[in-house]
Amino acid sequence: MKLSTQLLAATAICAASSAGAVDLEVMHWWTSGGEAAAVTKLAEAWDATGNKWVDGAIAGGGDTARPIMVSRIIGGDPPAAFQFNHGRQAEELIDAGLLLDITDVAEAQGWKDIVNPPSLLDSCTVDGKIYCAPINIHSWNWMWLSGPAYEKAGLEMPTDWNGFVESAEALRAAGVTPLAMGGQAWQQAGAFNNVMTIAIAGKDAWLSVMQDKNAETVMGPEYTAAFEAYAAARELATGINVQDWNQATNALITGEGGAQIMGDWAQGEFAVAGLTAGKDYGCLPGLGLGAYLQTGGDAFYFPVNDDPEITAAQKELAALLLSPEVQVSFNSVKGSLPVRGDVDLTTVNECTQKGLDLLANGQTLPASEQLISPDTITQLNDLMTEFWNTPSMTAPEVQQQYADIIASAE
Amino acid sequence: MTTTDIRPDTGPEKAVRRPSRLLRNLSSKVAMVPLIFTALVIFLGGTIWTVVYSFTKSGLLPRLSWAGLDQYERLWSSRKWIVSIENLAIYGVFSLIGTLVIGFILAALLDRKIRGEAVFRSIFLYPFALSFIVTGLVWQWILNPELGLQSVVRDLGWQSFTFDPLNNPNIVMFGLLIAGLWQGTGLIMCIMLAGLRGIDEDIWKAARVDGIGTVKTYIRIVIPMMRPVFVTSLVLIAAGIVKLYDLVVAQTSGGPGISSEVPAKYVMTAMFGGQNLGQGFAASSMMLLMVVIILIPWAYLEFGGKKHG
Numbered sequence: 001m002k003l004s005t006q007l008l009a010a011t012a013i014c015a016a017s018s019a020g021a022v023d024l025e026v027m028h029w030w031t032s033g034g035e036a037a038a039v040t041k042l043a044e045a046w047d048a049t050g051n052k053w054v055d056g057a058i059a060g061g062g063d064t065a066r067p068i069m070v071s072r073i074i075g076g077d078p079p080a081a082f083q084f085n086h087g088r089q090a091e092e093l094i095d096a097g098l099l100l101d102i103t104d105v106a107e108a109q110g111w112k113d114i115v116n117p118p119s120l121l122d123s124c125t126v127d128g129k130i131y132c133a134p135i136n137i138h139s140w141n142w143m144w145l146s147g148p149a150y151e152k153a154g155l156e157m158p159t160d161w162n163g164f165v166e167s168a169e170a171l172r173a174a175g176v177t178p179l180a181m182g183g184q185a186w187q188q189a190g191a192f193n194n195v196m197t198i199a200i201a202g203k204d205a206w207l208s209v210m211q212d213k214n215a216e217t218v219m220g221p222e223y224t225a226a227f228e229a230y231a232a233a234r235e236l237a238t239g240i241n242v243q244d245w246n247q248a249t250n251a252l253i254t255g256e257g258g259a260q261i262m263g264d265w266a267q268g269e270f271a272v273a274g275l276t277a278g279k280d281y282g283c284l285p286g287l288g289l290g291a292y293l294q295t296g297g298d299a300f301y302f303p304v305n306d307d308p309e310i311t312a313a314q315k316e317l318a319a320l321l322l323s324p325e326v327q328v329s330f331n332s333v334k335g336s337l338p339v340r341g342d343v344d345l346t347t348v349n350e351c352t353q354k355g356l357d358l359l360a361n362g363q364t365l366p367a368s369e370q371l372i373s374p375d376t377i378t379q380l381n382d383l384m385t386e387f388w389n390t391p392s393m394t395a396p397e398v399q400q401q402y403a404d405i406i407a408s409a410e
Numbered sequence: 411m412t413t414t415d416i417r418p419d420t421g422p423e424k425a426v427r428r429p430s431r432l433l434r435n436l437s438s439k440v441a442m443v444p445l446i447f448t449a450l451v452i453f454l455g456g457t458i459w460t461v462v463y464s465f466t467k468s469g470l471l472p473r474l475s476w477a478g479l480d481q482y483e484r485l486w487s488s489r490k491w492i493v494s495i496e497n498l499a500i501y502g503v504f505s506l507i508g509t510l511v512i513g514f515i516l517a518a519l520l521d522r523k524i525r526g527e528a529v530f531r532s533i534f535l536y537p538f539a540l541s542f543i544v545t546g547l548v549w550q551w552i553l554n555p556e557l558g559l560q561s562v563v564r565d566l567g568w569q570s571f572t573f574d575p576l577n578n579p580n581i582v583m584f585g586l587l588i589a590g591l592w593q594g595t596g597l598i599m600c601i602m603l604a605g606l607r608g609i610d611e612d613i614w615k616a617a618r619v620d621g622i623g624t625v626k627t628y629i630r631i632v633i634p635m636m637r638p639v640f641v642t643s644l645v646l647i648a649a650g651i652v653k654l655y656d657l658v659v660a661q662t663s664g665g666p667g668i669s670s671e672v673p674a675k676y677v678m679t680a681m682f683g684g685q686n687l688g689q690g691f692a693a694s695s696m697m698l699l700m701v702v703i704i705l706i707p708w709a710y711l712e713f714g715g716k717k718h719g
Contacts, residue, residue: 067682378684389667
């Protein structure tokens, strides 16, 4: 090939890619080590299409990030795409017509057939139209066990919550704080609302409370047991004062903490630290009692935009997020599960495999965010964090107030 | 004061009709229009809009669906709101007294014509140059038992030393207060120092002639003379107290539990975290009401009645 032809060809390629190249600002709150590594995978995949990923990461978790995103959308300066937990958080934005309808992408890609469990897509659907692209499945329902801590205490890792409670004394004697819990309200409330209730009170009682808003169930014997276990957990957690969940996970990595109740995103931290599942850390889905996974997760929404070029790019991004390659590369780094049942995570570890098995068996429940409004979640967060940090507050007291909130929930 | 009024009536101008009150100083009035517009539309209009919408069921977006007093009932039955108000009261009282006392003492010490005054003045004023977010983070680290003050003292050999306010619900507000005072006193010190410098040297000489001691001169003579300076400081400190938010977010994020929540944070959480604008508006209307109840009688006494001095 002559030089001039090569140059011509090169110019043509540049011209073609620059014509289609669109900068998309994507806002999210994935900032911990494992999360940031996973976002890089998304950015790489998007940049590979010739477009540009403009990263808009907001530190401090969803409670900090969501107001910023919402105010930018309402204020008329929306990002091209933003992360929400799918569920009821975006309801009003959709009602107000601020979000892009991506039903055509979903139909072209056949999302109905590939997204598993289907409830993920249902959460994106309002009046038959699809408004978000689910990217991963996250489940809260895990307890992580620290290999180093149990080694220090000279014990085998327990197989369920009761075994963990029994081992707590030996952990204390070895200078380990049995339960590591971060100081933020959503962690303390989530451990109860999502994990301990489902595991200890059981699936039916939980659905009765969260789905049917039945306050009587809160006062019933199943929930009483859960509240008592939560009060016991409060005792086990004194000794570690950290704020962020990944600092608490880090306590498990160093062996300062024995266990942590936290969603599967904690696994990303273990992976970054180079730990091996089953040996350096253990996992108990559903506290080892009743293994159900909540299939909440993250989804990307796309605000309506005047620029047809950006709209086209938004749809392109939506399609890309659910492509098998992105699903595998993103989720294997983040420690979450892919939203489509037809991809093969060949390199999954023991813990992810447990999650995939539960998913395959249909042992799934919706996430709390899909059932109760953010307003109610805020109220429950306030109540549970108050209880967690007020040693004089008793389990019956918190139970009564919990029932009041559920009774008034919409 | 207008200059036209005091101009002596000279021959030819006597015949000219006095301009109407509305047109007097027209250019300065025109210049004021943007400010008046801003005050009316943005401040007053925004306030009325907020109060109106506090009686609605607005969620993530404002909607005019009336809810009566529901939002207020829920507000006052919420533990978190009550705790927020209590915390603001604690912080307010201690911060007001602390800032005034420390600020004045520092200013008085600097006023004694010590060597290197400019250096000390800069050091004391320096924290004010930092944002509350930075201040909050810095003090979060200093008060962190594993990294900060407690571990330093323990490393020095005092093993039983315990100072961990940020993780103790009973004294967490004082952890915030330390950071608030650290940041705020410098400015007040500078204002006080300016006030002290404004006191005539002759007053000091007269006091010395009469054999009045230094401390007594400050308390009995100088402080009463500095009334306008204290009023300015008070307004500055009070404004800082009511809007207390970013320090809490950076230092404790309201924790442990809800023990360091403040009203401004309640508003933000309700509006954006809980996606319940109505509740947030109700809370901010209550904040406005509290400010008004305290401010109006005081402002009336201070500025409305007869001029002091």
